[in-house]
Amino acid sequence: MKAFRSFKADWGQATPWFAYCIITFTVSDLIFGIDSSIFGALQALPSWTSQFGTNVNGVYKLTTYRQAIVNSITYLGRLVGTVTFEPIVERFGYKKLFWAIAFIQFVVVIVQITAKEWIQFTAGRVLSYVLVGWIESAAPTYAAEIAPMSLRGFAAGLVTPVNTVGAVWGAAMCRAYATETRKIGWMVPVGAQMIPAVLLIVLLPMSIESPRWLVLKGRKEEALRGLRKLRTKEHAAAGLCKAELEVIEQAIEYDVQNNTARWADLSKGSYVRRSFYVIIFFFFYQCTGNSFYAAYGPTFLVSIGLGAKSFTYNIIVQCMGAVGAFIAIFTTDIVGRRPLCILGSALLILWDCLIAGLGGSSTHTTSANNVVVASFVLKIWSTKLSWATHAYMMSAELGGPRMRKKLMMVGTTADLIFAWIVSFCSPYIMNKPYGGIGGKIGYIWGGVAVLALVFAVLFLPELKGRSLEEMDELSSRFRWGWQYSSFKTTGVGARMAQVEMAKVEGVQTDTKLNDGSDDKASALSIQSL
Template sequence: MSVTTTARAEWRAIAICLFITIAAFQFGFDSSYYSGILVMEPFLRSFGHYDPSTGDYALNPSIESITTSSINIGEFLGAVSSFMIDDKIGRRGGLFVSNACVLIGVIFQVSAPQMALLIVGRLFLGYAVGLISCLVPLYVADCSPARFRGALVSLYQFNVGLGLLLGILVDEATKDRTDSGAYRIPMAVQLVFPIILTPGLLFFAPESPRWLLGKGKVEKARVALRKLYGDRPDFIEAEIREIMQLIEEERISAGSWGDLLTWNIDGRKAYLGMALQAWQQASGVNFITSYGVVFFTAIGTTNSFLVQMGLYLTPMPAVWFSQYCVERFGRRPMLILSSCAVAVVLLIVGGAGSTTDKTRALDQTIVAMVYIFMVVFNLALGPAVWVVTSEISTGPNRSKLMASSTGTSWFCSWLVTFTFPYLFNPNADNLNAKVGFIYGSLMVAAVVWIFFFLPETSGRTLEEIHEIFQRGVPARKFKGYQPSESTEPTSLDEKNMAHITELNSAQEA
């Protein structure tokens, strides 16, 4: 069946998954708006100290590091506890919890008269983002049609990018204010996202059918599948039989955290997911999203807010293009290409920063390289990592695998965010743009790791991926491996036949 015909038949599931990815705006906005308020005069007066030598207010590196990275601690806690929330109340229920945490976090931040309350607010917001980063990819991977799963999970990263852009746009609109509204307004804008998401979760986005069937709620799963795919009884019953078959297999081999700590099927999945997320953060992307305005101001850029705005806008076409590329060429080749390009760009930034004779041309070169970084990062290293980690998180430990890989992402994100002021600032190690050497070298190592260890998961159902892992297939043989040699009819065969019959009916209609 053509892509258009498939999309027509499954438009409900696609639309619901598109809506759920709105939660990623919170992730992106929270990462970018704080970068802007770090250089706003009213914020520096409220939370910084007066420097007599310059006649200006400033934040010392430790305060800058703690306030910026505190959100990553919340994100880590949200990610590692997401499996418990997911197990108790489901993917959809977990998103309600994240919305509540956003509300609490915004109230604490906007009303904060002192640093302690500001940090508490950022911890709550981080917890919400940690839940979102686990539950949204899981929900989309569960509910999206297999043919569109890679593109829809990639859209999560695209909406993160839109959130980054929105955050700096709001900062640009308020930066010239002389009162506390300069930074309180960007903080308050975050309430928009749960206000949009909550009604949709209440009225038309169902709980994941996989989660419902895992809890024995068969009739509710039928209702959820009807919301996703319409009134298609044959397809829905075949889908239920397939999922129930997998669930029964999972119950026979009941999952536990111990499975992730030994080198077996799930231990391998945990290692791959955690390592891949760590390599993504090793690119140093967080020093751009969390400190971009600070970075550009330090190297002498005249309008750091506009430069940062352009930086978030430029890679948007790359994110869209990546949705095609990861399906057409595969996850693994695109990740290798993207990581190679990121390594080259970062090493050039480090080289430009190590020159003793500073010129405007060199500063412009650094800015240009950072722009190119964002394009090649979003070509695959940004979106495809979330696609792969959601795909390899299969089997009885699905939510635990996703929690462990996403928790690793947030821990490494915190590490980059916490250490950057000490590496970069002139009153610390004063590396300036030479930090590019550190992140660039790490990306060279990432290319080697992806080449030897990362399997190709494109074009597979989640059930097929789980079966291939069970058979212990090496990473290099994943792509061409046939998951089952059995010629007996299976529930998957039945579902595919029902699917083809209904698509033909849709096409004729």
């Protein structure tokens, strides 16, 4: 009952404008989800392989070299997007970046649909992955900036379930053309990638720019108007919107005066540990098998003799991934980040070893194949429940108000590097005459899952119910993962947490925080960070 009341109170802070803005910016994640799902399936579609593959004994397929290239070179585009995300947002804001994403997506689809050779098609995907680099960095960061504290986990983590919904969409379209040999079999799924761009163009005009970014640019009145829409009427009437904005402004002013938001700071103090944590989050996300399935899942299922059924199973896998991701974002602010990641890691060990043991066998019985498929279904569910959702969510949180964009860039850069390594190396590890271990590659993922479980138990920070401004004080020294939830902050972060929870003593009007003693206390609190 207590948990239900807490859940109801948390969601009572969600306003229609907040929901609209979150939906608008997370629509872009459909682009990422559809692209990754479609291309994993395209490589097994006869319509696509007959145009871009090589005829080997009457069967069209990609050579090992070409397969490695088309699945890995796209990460160069993703790297460009990840590296340029912060300077673009700092200068132009989130809304203009997403306008650019919408219009460039049209160019991407045109380049791919008009392709006659695999090189042009791959070039279109490289450009698409520039957008992916922007989306996976900007969407969760924007959500973390506008969300009330109690809904930050849900908002920042929404990137994963929406991404997975896109993957289901892509998988379903490819299933519809599983036996089609004409060009239309791959052109329709690729052309459908224009739909999220159209939705962005329709929704963006009425969305609200991040109040934190507006304050940074000196547009305080516009920031206050936006924040009053994003928060409840009761919150605004009590003067808490202005109080929240003043704390944000004080933190930004301190940052500007002391020049603390520098890249060099990532190699100093607590940011070294935080950077390492963020890198580890994405390492576990990609290297427990998620990246492999995204690139080669349907192809692998075809290789063990499942034929056209592979595309149906792919839809089931993606649907269960969506279920896992939605469970994660709806429960993470209730049960916490750590329990979900610990549970997910433990389950990944089991599923990865089952895939390796049965999928790597020289004989494939119907029963064994059914277990392999079920293991992939539960594996992706477990990944989405844990690292796939929390890697983005916690990376957007750990940097605090100063370094969140830079730390997010570190995380997404690590993400694409690990994904590239898995995508490029997997064909050589699995196929003959190279590694030739086939499905036994699952033992590698299982080994990484063991490390993920150890890390989650010992080191993973619990950030449930914390404000962005509390992160610096929380990370001021090393703590075991379970110690974060009981630590009491005292600085400006604690004050922001009180404001967001509408418990700031004496704040009944918009002028109360202008008392001299309060300003002095806030300044001291900020300096203590």
